Amino acid sequence: MKDTVKKWLEEKQVDMFLGYKMVHGHALPYCFQADRLDEVDDLVVSRERYSLEKMATHIAAVYPEMKIGMLARDCNQRALKVLDIWDQLKKDSVTTFNVNCCPSPLKNHGDCSYLEPSPVGPVKVELGIDNNMSVEHAEHLDQKERFAHWMYEFSKCIKCYGCRNICPVCFCKDCSLEHPELIRSGGALPTEVPLFHLVRAAHMAGRCIDCGLCEDACPMDIPLRLLYRKVGSSVSDLFGYRPGIDEGKSPFNLIGDAPTTEPRPI
Amino acid sequence: MTQKKMTFLQELLGFVGLEDRLHLAWISSAEAQKFQKVVTDFTEKIRTLGPSPLARDYQKAVSL
């Protein structure tokens, strides 16, 4: 890995390489450059995941000609694909060094802080939604229970906007979550339940790549990944589109185009 | 496409426990009777479902 990155930097295949470096015992995202080539020896694959592609997007917004290299897990690659489709970070300007991630029949080893189930206490089990629940399981809860439990989860929200800020595929300049006529602005907490979360969930349709960073960043431990997984499975069932995996624009970008599969009766 | 998008929204609302409160129907400007029927039927349906659980204090809903 280190030799390849050195070679890329030396041969100007990339102007900079986003990877990780240990600083004071923390694996931090680090920008490696050709004028500091010996630093590449410190390049590590971190267990913690940062959205390197989001950083690359910020850099590309200021330096559009920059050729960026980065370490990429499966989720980073899906995010890069979505960012390319939405014209935020063109794929020609990014070179990825693919690293191990989610275990699968092809890869039996995974390096990711997200592979262990998240701890869930007794109160959450009684009142809320277990973050490790499957979409199928959550769908089959009794309607009253489902409603009450989701509202409990949403009512915990402290409106930190962390789920939006950390999201690798969130890039809109004007965010509807800050629109005073959609979501009331100001200090009242909890935020508008469940409008805030449903607006965001609907907006993530056709974009969400199921990286789980939102849930990871949520200080109130709301099972956002489960909610967006449901969004993803609905989009996949209805439109046959899987963001970050399938080519082409999101079906939510099309207006009045011919449906690709038979619509369901309403 | 609209039909699919609405189905998506219905599924999303259903997932958090807000079923059957969203309806989509195609009615031409010449179909006054159909319009009347759809609106009456949906009003009746909502009436049977009762007031929106969101209108109440959500804390009460939590303690259901």
Add this chain to the structure above:
Amino acid sequence: MEYKLVPSICSYCGCGCGVLFEVMDGQLVGTMPLKSHPVSQGKLCIKGWNLHEHVISEERLQTPLLKTNGALQEASWDASIQTTAERFKKIIAEHGPDSVAVLASAKVTNEENYLIQKFTRAVLGTNNVDHCARL
């Protein structure tokens, strides 16, 4: 082109959440949570997420404001310090040192905050000193 990520601690409250500042060409452009931080474990509140904003904010005050004739008006540092000192002296002379209090800021350095409490205790002679980060 220079891009780096600087680990730091959120200055807003006593929790001390870990943050990561995004610095591009010497300019602070963003804040992110520090994932491996033992206190915050990669989570932040809205204040922490927007730590970088006050640094480059156009609304940031450039001069002190003095309330003259009922309205805040821009004033020089000398005039402001002079007025503050005179008012402090007057109030302490009339009502004693415990009639004044000082509220320190999370937006100045640790050393400056130390000086503020020293000033309040040793010069003004009161223990009425607090800090917005003392939760």
